[in-house]
Amino acid sequence: MFSDYSMSELTAIFAMQGFAGLILFSVFVLMALGLAIIFGQMGVINMAHGEFMILGAYVTYLLSNFFEAYLPALFSIYFFIAMALAFVVSGALGMFVEWAMIRHLYKRPLDTLLATWGLSLILQQVYRSVFGAREVGVTIPDWMIGSLPLTDMIEIPINGIFVMVLAVGISVAVYVMMYRSRWGQQVRAINNNRVMADAVGINTAWTDRMTFAIGCGVAGVAGSAFTMIGSTGPTAGQLYIVDTFLVVVFGGAGSLLGTIASAFSISQAQSILEFFLSGSMAKVLTLLTVVGILMLRPQGLFAMKLRK
Template structure:
């Protein structure tokens, strides 16, 4: 991307480089001498006149106050605990008397040290998390980047993403190159990577009258580049809103699907549905902790291993609740409402007693860490993409269960007409028990999906119960397609309104919109036969 940018602005290596002179300058405590010495060391490394390991050691020691020396002292030492090394040779030495003080490092020198350490780290370790952290530092402090050493780092880095980002850093550094053609090429290269940081760099130059006065072409190039970046940033913002809305909708769908089955089949307003979500999250936590101590090699896969456990445990709890409480309260909606609320409080306090009130700590699996930049500042994060894909799989399996199995046929029959289903031999009680278990298990899967992206604590379920009921009522009681569409609508509208008016106002506006919609269509988007 930046291969066409020349090195006209690069410093020529200093042939008179001497390690002793460089260390003496670093020990001077004077800003200009220290900055120049850092530059000389980096230049020497870039032409392979100096060892990168020694340079990295000296830079790190100076930044961490482990370089002990002064202008008045002939000693130049590196401190390592109670031991010392010669700063020039890194050989062990025995200190007699008191060690010299560490040179004072001010903010300007510190910035140059951070950049130098990052460049040297990239040269010695061009892969892994350390390389990512080094590139982040270079992106933030591109003004202090040493171009020849950056080019050496580019030769060593193999990750395409890191290499592209380093090319952008080089372009940002070249924005003030002496050669005008190099500046214009740098502006075009920066515009090819539309981010807020790059836009800010170009806008700063556009507002610098002395800069744009040097060549009329700069004004035109900057205006065009800023306009292009603005366009891509807007596209990225739209994509980010849609992705965030889709991920939120997928979580809403997972939380609402079980409630849709229970409410649609039995007409039970289950206020404990949020706590079933919590049970799924806590079951996932227990699986994680078991693997941590029993099979640590599988710890990274705990989220996938926990899927059957989260479903089965939560479904079992739901079936116990149905058999012991709900079954005896059918056709008494107020009593059912109060009973499920009591169950909700019981489960919350039980978890508080057993696990405490603090948020649980979850390990983010390696396959869910980070994400990929699509365009501008729109980053597709793997944990939210996992939630979307997982909810799509659950949707498919739920559809197959309801449409292609005998149990699904029974559930649909009882939902449409309980009495007639009983007349043809369908055991409504058995269907109720299994349906309540399935609905609870689906809530448990929602809890599993939430663990990488949400705070898991005893009160987490209360944040989803109202939204879940809104999804079910808007979509049409017991209708799978309606649940999907209403979850998508509510999720997208929430994410769209929230940045403008805040989270609380967004929920109020969505609730008012649903109330208005229900006035004209009480049965929801899709009406189930027999339940109008």
């Protein structure tokens, strides 16, 4: 199959394919980071995670229209404001959901799963009623359009690079929050031993609420980033949910490094297989392998050693 191509063409194909894999990796990392906080640290199954991402995407869409109409001078930087706003809006909704629903269900994880699924259905219908059933896209600022010619045959789309930079930036931010801040210390303490954390004076109820809110906020930022590479529809969030959960579980819940490593291996496996097989078979094989490995090693790639 390779004999028709010259050597330089082959290099270009593999470089582009590898780069497509890297973009998919960034997307997976962005999707999984929020869930790694919520599911990995708190053990809460948030089936509405995809809908929190879509909320961020719709916030970006609204802001893009707003800047186009009223502040065209600042249009080139609207995206950064949109990301911040997406974080705040999704985080605020997350905080409300935790207060109204999740905190009553901490002892019943399976019921949380069903309740948040119900929440996801409601949010989908709200999006459909407000924004319509059709997918919407944002206007991308000029500097993000086009591609960077690396050699005369390899070109790299700028919005792809942007998403990758974002994924790295947000991963670093989450890492710093988790492992270098007082809040992160408290979250990890609660994850280790809730009763003990309570006893030494950590406000566990408040920390839980903040953790859930920050996880949802990160989801919102991820959704905002996705508008740069694709369009947004009311049910788009549901498409991500299985992949996202598998990435987090495969990496080992509670391990940020594991989440990133599993996002990398799943995305690379999928994009490499896509080169040889049809898209759906590549996905089936990747997911089957992940499920198979999880059956052999249920704790995931990087398991935290905990005494429960």
